[in-house]
Amino acid sequence: MPLIPSWVDSANAPDCDFPLNNLPYGVFSLAEEEPRCGVAIGDMILDMAAAEEDGLIVLTDEPLFALPFWNDLMEQGPAVWAALRARLTALLARGAPDREAVEPLLVPLAEARLHLPFVVSEYTDFYAGRHHATNVGTMFRGAENALPPNWLHMPIGYNGRASSVVVSGTPVRRPWGQLKSADHDMPAFLPSRRFDFELELGAVVGTPSDGPLATAGAEAHIFGFVLLNDWSARDIQAWEYQPLGPFQAKATATSLSPWIVPKAALEPFRADTPAREVPLLDHLRDDGPGLFDIDLQVTLAPEGQPATTITRTNYREMYFSAAQQLAHHSTAGCPMNAGDLLGSGTISGPGKPERGSLLELSWGGEEPLTLDTGETRSFLQDGDTLTLTGHAQGDGYRIGFGACSGQVLPALKDPYRP
Incomplete structure (x- = not known):
């Protein structure tokens, strides 16, 4: 077009x-x-x-x-x-x-x-990018056990906090939490030392649902899309996530770009989901091209310094589409409401420059990232500003999202001490 x-x-x-x-x-x-x-x-x-x-x-x-x-x-x-x-x-x-x-x-x-362009009714974050899930799983469990047995069968997700979703430009305070290092018997209550970003696309539910949806029917319920940064405290998460998954590690903030790009504007940029090595069950089966060709970029700017582009990737790298995520969310009969927000999960590509989090870019801190300023980063430092941008490229025009940015503020003093 x-x-x-x-x-x-x-x-x-x-x-x-x-x-x-x-x-x-x-x-x-x-x-x-x-x-x-x-x-x-x-x-x-x-x-x-x-x-x-x-x-x-x-x-x-x-x-x-x-x-x-x-x-x-x-x-x-x-x-x-x-x-x-x-x-x-x-x-x-x-x-x-x-x-x-x-x-x-x-x-x-x-x-x-x-x-914020809409009232966020509920927020669910998925883990539906195969490159990201493989990278993280390899770091924590080894390459042979990188993906859990259920991963290729359904989009894994968890219920997040709608109350801490904020619009682009809102500063984000470094969180406190329980940290447990391998050389200590007891956890300590400290500010996160491994604070991170996650590059995601958020799907905004428009039409409410009542009862289970299949992938084909779920598509019509999606109103549009936003850029999403799911701020993550990796050290808090490492101690708390077993056996039930992320909790306080993901509750600090989730930043959204201020414009909802209508699904209709992205229709010319449809892209196929990847070939399935494990067949999906009928209700999750692919129903035509479910992804979009959206170029994505992340920059990191230390306080008072110019920004460095640290990630370039594309939404077409996802394994499960937003419609499949929505369909899976509804399978147990969960009603979906106008304003429900579905985070895609971290969007990473196959190459190192395409990784959508510092956890991956620095390989858990073992390979610090060098910025254009000469500074290095394994995880975010106070004063750093993260900015996510993205657009679909048309013939002489582009469909953009605007910026999704946030600056990391220092942790407050211990909230439990006078």
């Missing part, structure tokens, strides 16, 4: 994240105003609340956009999503008859404060 030209000139630049082909959904505010829904177009934001109030966008009998979240629109389902996308395209396309009415409703993106 070629670029759809817009009368918003900045949207037509080939390196713009937000062309008319994208139309991502966010929440913004100006100065002391209340947050409200907006759509990014070029270097501007269309004020959706104002457009609805002026009668330029009318989808239901009740207002949908004078709100600080997109959940109400998400609940309307695919037909309404498609109608909104068609209307926005008509309003913003080059030669649009309503340009004079729409133009005053545009806000410069540079002047806006961005917020």
Whole structure:
């Protein structure tokens, strides 16, 4: 699909994240105003609340956009999503008859404060990247036992904390927790020394479900996608995860990019899931290309220093798709709600520069990573800023997500001592 030209000139630049082909959904505010829904177009934001109030966008009998979240629109389902996308395209396309009415409703993106674009109902994180799972398993259990017996049969996941999901730009405080080293008999309560990032893509559930879904049916429930950094305290995790898995190691924060890229914008970039060496059960069976060709990048900037690109990979490296993750999540009858967030799991490729976490890049600290500044990193240091970016490359345009960034703040003093 070629670029759809817009009368918003900045949207037509080939390196713009937000062309008319994208139309991502966010929440913004100006100065002391209340947050409200907006759509990014070029270097501007269309004020959706104002457009609805002026009668330029009318989808239901009740207002949908004078709100600080997109959940109400998400609940309307695919037909309404498609109608909104068609209307926005008509309003913003080059030669649009309503340009004079729409133009005053545009806000410069540079002047806006961005917020979480939806209310996160629940958060589930998966472990569905084979390269990542193999690397981590090899470090901890040896190459012969890298993948647990169930891994090729279903997307493994755990229920995370919706309460600690934050928008890009929110600083992240180094956590305290129980640490247990091999040369000590007892654990100690200390700040994490092996704090890490995880490069992921988050799928946002739109249409609620009631009862089990198969992969084919699950696809229609997905509203869009965000970049996701699942901050991880590896030393806390190493002591706590047996036998039930991650808990406090993953509860500190999960950062999201501020724009939900609609699934419809990514349709031209479909990619196949990998060939299955173990057949999947019927309800998880692949139903056409379930992944997307999305180039991903991570930079690390020490405080006051320039950033170094430490990872380049692609979402097509995943083993299980978002639809398969959603289908598996529902198999026991678990209802899925509008605003449920599904983390893909760490996205790593086969080569060392494609690894999506410092745990892998430094091979558990044994091979420290050298930055462009000359400094080295095995894990994150205080003041470091991690930034995730990604885009799907089209013909003369790209579908971008904006940035997902966060700076590591020092741990607070011991919360249990006066």
